[in-house]
Amino acid sequence: MSARTASIILSAVLVVYFVLLGGRALALFRDGSPIAVALGVGVVLLPVVGVWIVWSTLRFGTRTAELGRRLAAEDGLPDTSDLPRTPSGRVDRSAADAWFETQRAAAEQAPDDWRSWYRLAVAYDVAGDRSRARDAMRKALELAEV
Missing domain, CATH: 1.20.58 (Methane Monooxygenase Hydroxylase; Chain G, domain 1)
Incomplete structure (x- = not known):
């Protein structure tokens, strides 16, 4: 379902x-x-x-x-398929943290681009921080005016 x-x-x-x-x-x-x-x-x-x-x-x-x-x-969705996973299927914590840092840096370089905020929201989600993921997605929605 x-x-x-x-x-x-x-x-x-x-x-x-x-x-x-x-x-x-x-x-x-x-x-x-x-x-x-x-x-x-x-x-x-x-x-x-x-x-x-x-x-x-x-x-x-x-x-x-x-x-x-x-x-x-736009073929711009973040790709997490190459990140190592635990047996339960979650992204390995250290890999998630490293990937998050790259997405955070990209969002800092383009603070007015909704795409970077969307990717940052995904990075927060992969890192397990759902609250900040929602906040970042709200920022992406605000910038994209959806």
């Missing part, structure tokens, strides 16, 4: 969950007591926050995929 299919299925499951939560919120509102109404408001806020999280995550994913397609069309 592809990541796209999995995210669509999980989003559909969340929609069902949010509808069920909405029913619970209505029951709490109908009760009328201040505590029940306050809990109902809380139950309504959960799906709102959940929808926002799902929307922003899916939007980030589609925008990132678009950048990947653009970079692939």
Whole structure:
């Protein structure tokens, strides 16, 4: 199953969950007591926050995929196939760190190029730093205006 299919299925499951939560919120509102109404408001806020999280995550994913397609069309995707791997399939830590340094240097030399930030995001990901990978990808998206 592809990541796209999995995210669509999980989003559909969340929609069902949010509808069920909405029913619970209505029951709490109908009760009328201040505590029940306050809990109902809380139950309504959960799906709102959940929808926002799902929307922003899916939007980030589609925008990132678009950048990947653009970079692939330019034959500029980073290639990690020659990096040594551990038996589990992960890139060897020292190799990932060395490759990361080359990508970081390239991003420092071209700070306004979204392509260098995209490659830096991949380097962060290969090195295992997902948080900085997302930040670098956000910078790439900002520069590419996708």
